[in-house]
Amino acid sequence: MTRHMNESFQLEYLNEEDPRRLWVSLEERFGIARDSLLPDLEVRWHNLCFCDLKSVLGCKLEALRIKSLMDSCGKDITDAMLIERTLSTFPVSALMVAMNYQIEVNTRRITRFHMLIGAMSIAKKTTSW
Structure with a gap:
């Protein structure tokens, strides 16, 4: 698993032979990155x-x-949520199309x-909207 890592991480985790312990170490180090991304993604x-x-x-x-x-x-986004977001943000000039x-x-055709x-x-x- 370490051979697929960045070279600097390979050196840092060189002595970690147990894949489970390596995974836990990486999760502890980078798991918080997901938590910090979520608020920005929700805004986007x-x-x-x-x-x-x-x-x-x-x-x-x-x-x-x-x-x-x-x-x-x-955080799961369903097809229904994607459809609703798309249709609810049509420009005013295309409300009939929406x-x-x-x-x-x-x-249920779409x-x-x-x-x-x-x-x-x-x-x-x-057509042109």
Whole structure:
């Protein structure tokens, strides 16, 4: 396990032969980093706004980046939460579009975040919001 570590960490943990003890040592040292990231990630999540991003792909990437980081911190973000965050932050000029997507979600035609992003990508290519 140590051969996959940064060279300076390899030297620091060189004498640690038991993988379990190495894992515990690393967890003690870096476990707090997750706790310090969570407040910033929650702020980023609450400030995530579809209308601030340049494209549908940008929205998808930023939402999934925040989701994966929050998952690593032990906080789960579901597809329903991703869909709700995306639809609730549409620009005012596209509220009718957002309402149409909300109808699709309510009728269970769109159940996953990737389905919403796919539909939005297709619609964005054919219309201008």
